Amino acid sequence: MSRFWSPVVHTLTPYVPGEQPQMQRLVKLNTNESPYGPSPKALAAMSSQTNDDLRLYPDPEGVALKQAIAQLHGLNPNQVFLGNGSDEVLAHVFAGLLKQNKPVHFPDITYSFYPVYCKLFSIDYKTIPLGKDFEINTSDYNIPNGGIIFPNPNAPTGRSIARSEIEKLLANNKDSVVVIDEAYVDYGTESCIPLLRGSSCPENLLVVHTLSKSRALAGLRVGFAVGHPALIEGLERVKNSFNSYPLGRLAQVGAVAAIEDQAHLEKTSAKVIQTRNKLIEQLNALGFDTLPSTANFIFTRHPKYAGAKLYQALRDRGIIVRHFKSPRVEEFLRITIGTDEQSGELVTALKEILT
Numbered sequence: 558m559s560r561f562w563s564p565v566v567h568t569l570t571p572y573v574p575g576e577q578p579q580m581q582r583l584v585k586l587n588t589n590e591s592p593y594g595p596s597p598k599a600l601a602a603m604s605s606q607t608n609d610d611l612r613l614y615p616d617p618e619g620v621a622l623k624q625a626i627a628q629l630h631g632l633n634p635n636q637v638f639l640g641n642g643s644d645e646v647l648a649h650v651f652a653g654l655l656k657q658n659k660p661v662h663f664p665d666i667t668y669s670f671y672p673v674y675c676k677l678f679s680i681d682y683k684t685i686p687l688g689k690d691f692e693i694n695t696s697d698y699n700i701p702n703g704g705i706i707f708p709n710p711n712a713p714t715g716r717s718i719a720r721s722e723i724e725k726l727l728a729n730n731k732d733s734v735v736v737i738d739e740a741y742v743d744y745g746t747e748s749c750i751p752l753l754r755g756s757s758c759p760e761n762l763l764v765v766h767t768l769s770k771s772r773a774l775a776g777l778r779v780g781f782a783v784g785h786p787a788l789i790e791g792l793e794r795v796k797n798s799f800n801s802y803p804l805g806r807l808a809q810v811g812a813v814a815a816i817e818d819q820a821h822l823e824k825t826s827a828k829v830i831q832t833r834n835k836l837i838e839q840l841n842a843l844g845f846d847t848l849p850s851t852a853n854f855i856f857t858r859h860p861k862y863a864g865a866k867l868y869q870a871l872r873d874r875g876i877i878v879r880h881f882k883s884p885r886v887e888e889f890l891r892i893t894i895g896t897d898e899q900s901g902e903l904v905t906a907l908k909e910i911l912t
């Protein structure tokens with residue numbers, strides 16, 4: 558503590574990211590990274606850009622990347638906003654769109670960065686409890702609010718809702734922004750992006766994506782938001798009041814090549830889905846109770862073994878998963894889907910622990 562801190566710093570409870578242990582030979586299933594590498598085309602593009610041009614600032618507008626994203630999703634480039642990871646995009650969304658006179662609403666169990674941004678930007682928020690099966694019921698959000706945000710599929714539960722549910726939410730919520738964080742959408746969830754195409758684009762829907770999960774570029778730090786041009790313009794105002802160059806030259810060329818390599822995304826996501834479905838079966842055969850997942854992770858508990866104990870026993874065997882000590886979910890483990898081999902090691906370790 559220092560007497561030189563700004564007053565708000567004393568009130569912050571920063572987000573605690575999943576650990577990135579430096580030990581070798583770990584089965585790392587704790588931060589939802591892809592077990593497969595990024596597109597080889599992205600790596601090649603970055604290598605070829607590793608030259609003297611790095612003395613120059615990058616394109617502050619990220620024009621080429623906005624075009625690639627717009628092209629992929631059938632949008633106009635002025636509907637795309639870029640950031641240094643979707644966490645930075647989300648920070649600008651909270652500061653620029655969700656700081657209103659009424660509280661922003663999000664689920665009680667969700668991405669734990671949301672309340673952290675609320676504290677940082679002094680935004681009032683209200684949490685809406687998930688249903689008894691940890692599902693989001695959009696009808697619970699039909700109350701006055703200063704904005705709504707949740708991931709679809711939700712994190713850390715992995716449960717998703719249909720696009721038609723989000724259309725209902727939009728219909729009932731015309732006076733504030735609805736932000737759908739689609740970090741894990743590529744593993745079997747219906748995206749809301751089609752709603753943004755053409756002249757029927759709603760004024761108040763923003764969809765946030767990241768290249769950190771299904772595109773296997775967590776180390777590059779690229780995320781984006783898509784929505785109505787007027788929402789994007791507001792985000793650009795915030796971004797250009799904070800950092801004009803959030804994405805470096807390598808990040809921009811790598812991201813363009815990654816976005817263009819849809820075949821790589823589809824192949825690796827299909828593999829993750831296959832491994833996930835098999836793992837759920839194997840865990841349930843061991844007595845686990847696993848929520849349905851359309852993400853690259855699962856949320857599971859065992860009726861006879863405490864979450865904290867299982868977490869530690871796995872850790873002792875070199876397998877790192879995520880455990881949250883919060884109410885309602887402390888019996889659960891969130892397990893990232895790795896390779897088939899990693900899944901096998903996990904199941905073997907659990908069999909040993911449960912006997």
Ligand SMILES: *Cc1c(COP(=O)(O)O)cnc(C)c1O
Binds near residue numbers: 645740766778780
């Ligand atoms: C991983 C994640 C993000 C952040 O991803 P970045 O690496 O910052 O792009 C955002 N939202 C959710 C729900 C996530 O799980």
